[in-house]
Amino acid sequence: MRVVLFLGLVVCLFSQPLPAERLSIAVSHSIPPYFIKEEDRGSMLEIIREALQLNGHELGNIHYVTNKRMVAMFNNGEVDIIVNPPPNLKTGFPTNSILHFENVVIALSANNFNITGLDDLVDKRLLAFQFAKAYLGPEFLAMTEENERYVEFAQQINQLRHLYLGRTDAIILDRGIFLYYLEKLSQQMDVSEAISYFSLFPRVPRYISFLDGGLASEFNESLKVLERSGRRQQIIDSYFYQNRQP
Numbered sequence: 033m034r035v036v037l038f039l040g041l042v043v044c045l046f047s048q049p050l051p052a053e054r055l056s057i058a059v060s061h062s063i064p065p066y067f068i069k070e071e072d073r074g075s076m077l078e079i080i081r082e083a084l085q086l087n088g089h090e091l092g093n094i095h096y097v098t099n100k101r102m103v104a105m106f107n108n109g110e111v112d113i114i115v116n117p118p119p120n121l122k123t124g125f126p127t128n129s130i131l132h133f134e135n136v137v138i139a140l141s142a143n144n145f146n147i148t149g150l151d152d153l154v155d156k157r158l159l160a161f162q163f164a165k166a167y168l169g170p171e172f173l174a175m176t177e178e179n180e181r182y183v184e185f186a187q188q189i190n191q192l193r194h195l196y197l198g199r200t201d202a203i204i205l206d207r208g209i210f211l212y213y214l215e216k217l218s219q220q221m222d223v224s225e226a227i228s229y230f231s232l233f234p235r236v237p238r239y240i241s242f243l244d245g246g247l248a249s250e251f252n253e254s255l256k257v258l259e260r261s262g263r264r265q266q267i268i269d270s271y272f273y274q275n276r277q278p
Contacts (some may be wrong), residue, residue, distance in 0.1 A: 050089040055247070058095040058102040059115040065212035065271035066131075066238070067115070069096050074113070075208070079130055080240060083254035085219040087246070100125045117241040128255055129237035131208075131268060135168065138210060139202040140195065147230040150175045153202065157181045159191045160204040168233060180205035189213040196223055202230075206237055211272035214260070223228060233254075 057080070062069035066076040081091045095102075096113060099118070100204075106114045107123050117126060137153065139145050143169070144241065147153065150171055162184050165173050176182045185191050191203040192213050203210075217223050242248040258264040 037275070042117075052090070053112075053167075053247075054090045054092040055084065055112040056093040056095065056110075057091060057113040057115065058097055058105050058111045060097065060102050062096055062098045063207055063209070067094075067096075069094075075268045076130055076238065078267045079255075079258065080113075082263065082267070083251050083258060086254040086257060087250045106241070106243070112243055112247070113240050115240050116238055121241070124241040124243055125245040126241045127239045127248050128252045129239050130255065131264075132235040132237055134207045134235045135164075135204060135233040136207050136210075136233070137202050137204050137232055138195065139228050141226040143201065143230045145202070145228065145230075145234070147202070150232060154178050156201040157199075158183070158202055158204065159194055159200045160184050161191070161206075161209075162186045163189055164204060189216060191216050192223070193221070195227075196221060196225065208268075208272065215272075 059067050063074075065074055067076075068075040077094075082092055093111075095105065097105065102114050103118065105111045105123060106117070106121075114124070114222075117124065137147055139147070145152070145156075153175055156179070158179060158181060160168075160176075160182070164184055165176050188205055188209055191200075191205060192210065194200040195203050198218070214223055240251075242251065255264070258267075
């Protein structure tokens with residue numbers, strides 16, 4: 033009888049969630065609307081927080097550091113979680129995708145552009161995000177070398193300003209970042225003119241990685257709960273201009 037009771041206790045212990053923890057996280061930089069450092073919020077940050085809370089955990093310190101420092105902190109055990117770990121990182125346990133980044137070409141619909149490939153951008157006044165030439169692949173780089181009117185902006189909201197003022201033909205940035213800054217810009221100028229999206233780049237999954245494999249597994253289960261309930265999409269939508277009620 034004692035053996036049976038002991039085995040039953042072991043089963044119960046291993047079926048329980050891991051003890052509640054306060055977990056630290058490192059991210060490479062502030063990326064509105066996914067991580068907004070100044071406001072301690074963001075769509076990806078909120079999803080991470082809520083998924084952790086479902087298992088009784090709490091998100092503690094958030095470290096905004098360089099990519100190199102982020103990886104070093106994780107490898108040294110200084111943080112429990114990192115955001116968007118490099119694919120060659122051997123430390124830790126990656127989670128399922130939390131959301132996707134999607135770089136798109138955006139133009140005013142009134143221009144009636146037919147953009148089906150990168151070749152269609154060669155003759156356009158084109159504004160992209162900083163370091164786009166490094167991120168968007170060799171074919172994109174080749175296009176920019178032929179386009180004498182290609183420019184990169186560090187402040188992405190200025191891409192939108194130039195678009196709506198007619199100072200550029202098209203802009204390239206993440207769809208979510210565009211919608212976030214569109215709301216900000218709507219408080220300063222008229223942004224009611226229709227726009228067109230051109231999807232020339234693949235959607236990129238974004239996830240986090242845990243030092244602890246058990247926590248990663250718990251997190252994946254919590255993500256499924258947020259997905260099934262519609263809460264994950266609700267969080268994402270709350271940051272986007274086109275999903276807000278007037």
